[in-house]
Amino acid sequence: MSITTDENPSATPLTVPTPQRKRRIPGWARGLLWAVGVIAILSTASYLTGVNTLTSTNTAQTALRLALPILLAALGGLWAERAGVINIGLEGMMILGTWGAAWGAYYGGVWAGLGAAMLFGALGGLLHAIATVTFNVNHIVSGVAINLLGLGVAKYLATLIFEPLSNNPRQSPPVPTFDTYSATFLSNWLSRLEAQQRVGISDAAGLINGLVTKVSPLAMIAILLVPVSYYVLWRTRFGLRLRSCGENPVAAESLGVNVYLYRYIGVLFSGALAGMGGASLVLLAGGGGYLENQTGGRGYIGLAAMIFGNWRPGGLLGGAALFGYADGLRLSGGGTAVLALLYGAVLLLAVIVVVQLIRRRWVAAALGVVGAAVLYWIYWANDDLPSELTPYTAHFVTLIVLAVASQRLRPPKADGARYRRGEGD
Incomplete structure (x- = not known):
């Protein structure tokens, strides 16, 4: 940018440097860096504790299966809340x-089962939308009511339809499941790498192998929905209008956006995705x-x-992977594997403490040290976790993660x- 003075217009212009904006790392690159870092920590923890289950193919396969319903429910919540409607009724x-x-x-x-699941989930979303969007019922109250209603309706229908078929009102007769597919050549190569027990390489091979072996079409669809949701919500005119309803509905209305319609669409799609999550179970x-009580x-x-x-697709994918992995590790390795995961958490906290010290955030570093000390004491003092506690591993992880992440959250303003x-006229 150049500037000349009024007293001497012919003078050589003064050049004022334009401030350069720092280039942000793309979201996909940050996600890749996080994935590499997590694999490195799990590999180190597996080597130091001698628990190979942390990075085994079986653990990764189980984690993927258990993460799918969480991922689909999270995507459903994203669509509703980006439109400005809190959806506690996902369950x-x-x-x-x-x-x-x-x-x-x-x-x-x-495939008929998947379609029916999406339809029934969307019907639950429709009830939530009628209550919250049309009648302005408190979103939390409506969501709790949907949870109770969904449980009661499912019990009634199971008694009505399934009891004559299975002689049990609490379950259905056996139904067909999705076939699974494997990338055979890649899977065989990764299995050989995993069997070599090389630190780092074999750990990465085991985790990746679990993601390309015995994968169902529903898993492929669920993972594909993450970039599709990002593209639709952040790269299309429709997505801009829907998100504007969650940020400032009065301003959106002034620009001609039908807020009611977009909120209905968001909540209906939210219910369909939650129903798809139920179908994955x-x-x-x-x-x-x-x-x-299958959803648990x-x-x-x-x-x-x-x-x-x-409230971002890439971030919730990481959250679903974390919770699915914690639950899958419990099933694959039991309490011993969960203890090894605590050791990995100690290593992660050590890295975080170093970063906070470099940034001179003394309080955060001190809290990290305290957290690492507590987790290491639990690991050191126990040879195995009680079997009564291990089923709640994912729930404990949920509480810890939300407590850590609460300082950086930024929900939609009108959520x-x-x-x-017409209230803004």
Whole structure:
């Protein structure tokens, strides 16, 4: 930028340097760096503790299967809350999806089951939208009501439809599940690398192998929905309008956006995704039918994953992977593996403490030291975790992660706020 003075217009212009904006690392690159860092920490923890389960193919396969319902519920929460509607009712919509998946798959096959699950989940979303968008009911109250209603409706329908078929009102007869596919050549190569037990290389091979072996079409669809959701919400005119309803609905209305319509669309799609998450519990290997209380609170964990991800698709993918991995590790290795994961958490906290010291954030560094000391004491004082505690590993991880992430959260400004058409006139 050049500037000349009025007294001497012909003078040589003064050049004022334009401030350079720092280039931000692209989101995909940050995600890749985080993935490399996590693999490095897990590899180190596996080597130091001697627990190979931390990075085994079986653990990765189990983690992927358990992360899917959480991921889909989190995506459902993202669509609703970006439109300005808090969706506590994800759990109830997932429950409806589990029943719909079993009913549809029993009579029409797996794809019919997936469609029925999305339909029943969307019906739960429709009820939530009618209550919150049309009648301005408090979003939390409506969400809790949807959870209770979903549980009651699923019980009633299971008694009505499934009891004559299975002689059990709490479960359906066996239903077909999705076939699985493997990248055979890549999987065989990774299996050989894993068997060589090289530090770092074999650990990475085991984790990647679990993601390319015995993968279902539903898993592929769920993972593909992450970039699709990002593109639609952040790179299209439709997504801009929907997000404007969650940031400032009055301003959106002044620009001609039908806030009611976009909020209905967001909540309906939210319910359909939650129903798809319920279907993943029924139609994947290890499921094979509806079972009462099958969701086990995964709708709430999905909501926590969305918050952990700061209402962004890439972030919630990381949150779902974290919770799914914690639960999968519990099933694959039991209490010993969970203790080894605590050792990995100590290593991660040590890295965080160093970073905070470099940034001269003394309080954060001190808290990191205290947290690392507590986790290491638990690891050192126990040979195995009590079997009564290990089923709640994912829930403990949820609480810890939300406590750590709470300082950097930025929800949509109008999320949960009441809105009436014309109130800004």
